[in-house]
Amino acid sequence: ETGVTQTPRHLVMGMTNKKSLKCEQHLGHNAMYWYKQSAKKPLELMFVYSLEERVENNSVPSRFSPECPNSSHLFLHLHTLQPEDSALYLCASSQEWLQGSYNEQFFGPGTRLTVL
């Protein structure tokens, strides 16, 4: 595997379910990101991890819970979601997360989530 991979690619869940999204980067990067992509809306940054420490949490509801066990893996745990949470969830990584850095963000293909 190369680049950034995400599993599953598609997920359908009920509002009472608990599920997890997984992201793995094979680039040796130190920073990882979760974005939400909804139709007709800009990409929304949800969380940023730098060296396994959360450095950004953009007012995301607590029903989304990130976890970064090491610099190569990032999870997004989902619990009691709402239909409006249906979207494409993208994971990205970059070399570093530093003030004023211009490190390219490499995106995974995303997980298409549908909440019924």
Add this chain to the structure above:
Amino acid sequence: GENVEQHPSTLSVQEGDSAVIKCTYSDSASNYFPWYKQELGKGPQLIIDIRSNVGEKKDQRIAVTLNKTAKHFSLHITETQPEDSAVYFCAASPAGNEKLTFGTGTRLTIIP
């Protein structure tokens, strides 16, 4: 905070013609402006970026121009090809790659 507007939302161009996508931003402190291309079933991929100390940057068939006074920047694709069909996103940030604010995207279709 930063607000980025992108136009048009959809664009159809005859193969071989040029395509232009425009973005405006609100935060005068923004100094980094990347463009991403997202093909069907894939995540966005950086195709070109520009920083505030440069007015224009070119890479083969794609170019980006920046007007800091007017707070707008544009993506230009010349000699378009079918593989250019995708959704293109602009973004702006006052702090490099950390706090990117994205536009809503432009779906570009190249007509053979």
